[in-house]
Amino acid sequence: MIEITGLTKKYGQFTALDNLNLTLDEGTVFGFVGANGAGKSTTFLIVSTLLQATSGDVRINGISVREKPAEIRKMIGYMPDFFGVYDQLKADEYLDFYGASYGIPEAERKKLIPQLLELVNLTHKRYAYVDLLSRGMKQRLCLARSLIHDPKVLILDEPASGLDPRARVEMRDILKTLKSMGKTILISSHILPELAEMCDEIGVIDNGKLIAHGSVAEIQKKLQGEKVITVRLAGEAVRHVDFFEEQPFVTNIELPSDDELSFTYRGSDEQQISMLKSAMNNDLPVVSFNEHVTDLEDIFMEITKGAD
Numbered sequence: 001m002i003e004i005t006g007l008t009k010k011y012g013q014f015t016a017l018d019n020l021n022l023t024l025d026e027g028t029v030f031g032f033v034g035a036n037g038a039g040k041s042t043t044f045l046i047v048s049t050l051l052q053a054t055s056g057d058v059r060i061n062g063i064s065v066r067e068k069p070a071e072i073r074k075m076i077g078y079m080p081d082f083f084g085v086y087d088q089l090k091a092d093e094y095l096d097f098y099g100a101s102y103g104i105p106e107a108e109r110k111k112l113i114p115q116l117l118e119l120v121n122l123t124h125k126r127y128a129y130v131d132l133l134s135r136g137m138k139q140r141l142c143l144a145r146s147l148i149h150d151p152k153v154l155i156l157d158e159p160a161s162g163l164d165p166r167a168r169v170e171m172r173d174i175l176k177t178l179k180s181m182g183k184t185i186l187i188s189s190h191i192l193p194e195l196a197e198m199c200d201e202i203g204v205i206d207n208g209k210l211i212a213h214g215s216v217a218e219i220q221k222k223l224q225g226e227k228v229i230t231v232r233l234a235g236e237a238v239r240h241v242d243f244f245e246e247q248p249f250v251t252n253i254e255l256p257s258d259d260e261l262s263f264t265y266r267g268s269d270e271q272q273i274s275m276l277k278s279a280m281n282n283d284l285p286v287v288s289f290n291e292h293v294t295d296l297e298d299i300f301m302e303i304t305k306g307a308d
Ligand SMILES: Nc1ncnc2c1ncn2[C@@H]1O[C@H](COP(=O)(O)OP(=O)(O)O)[C@@H](O)[C@H]1O
Pocket: 011, 014, 016, 034, 035, 036, 037, 038, 039, 040, 041, 042, 043
């Protein structure tokens, strides 16, 4: 349904997107996760036809954003990460304005607007001024706006950012409803657990490159079996680096402190037992031996290390 091929975007000399490839089936809720500046908004802007790629293309149901942007716009609803200022417009007038700009006849808009407001839990704010709504309400109004022409695909750029926990739950529930309506949803966030809960698939973007893509379970599985082990030794840890370097499945040996040595371990539990036995047989003065299994959040922290 959505095919992103070789998508590259340069801003001058700077490569914001680097050969992104991604295929999504109809009805998928895809979570796009990455630190600030990773390239999420750039990708979404290109998919939404609001920005031209330097090379590569996006096809939705076989239609190219490059060749037929007007066709694409009918199929997608885009919710930007930034909500503008709308002086003196009430919630229903705001939706009416967007409905009209999509060419929806007035009689139809009159029926549609209360339905959309109901869908995003804003019925009680129908006649409230947009500028006076809370951030969560503005986000939901913006979501309603992106739904006005009943698009098959929704592209939501950080819809939960800046929301308090309650507003987040509300947003999540609305997205569940939209999924049950059969929409294909692309949603970005820099908060991984939030996406893991409501998405079918996750893509991780870092510095304009897609570095992982799969179901939430697949990504978790791929990253399991990798753990970091920290060994505390009596005396100087540096003297025992040789021993660990010779052990199978050990990589990335580091010395976090004078008496500690840590490394990444990819062996099984049985292999780990053998390693510990061997340490004992070699009279290594092991005081403690700790393993830390990485979870999704750790991976994300690792991936986004150093980003702002
Ligand atoms: N109009 C622009 N001109 C120059 N650089 C830009 C522009 N828009 C975005 N960038 C840069 O491209 C990179 C990706 O930005 P963006 O897609 O907004 O990331 P994200 O949405 O993941 O935070 C960032 O380094 C950003 O500074």
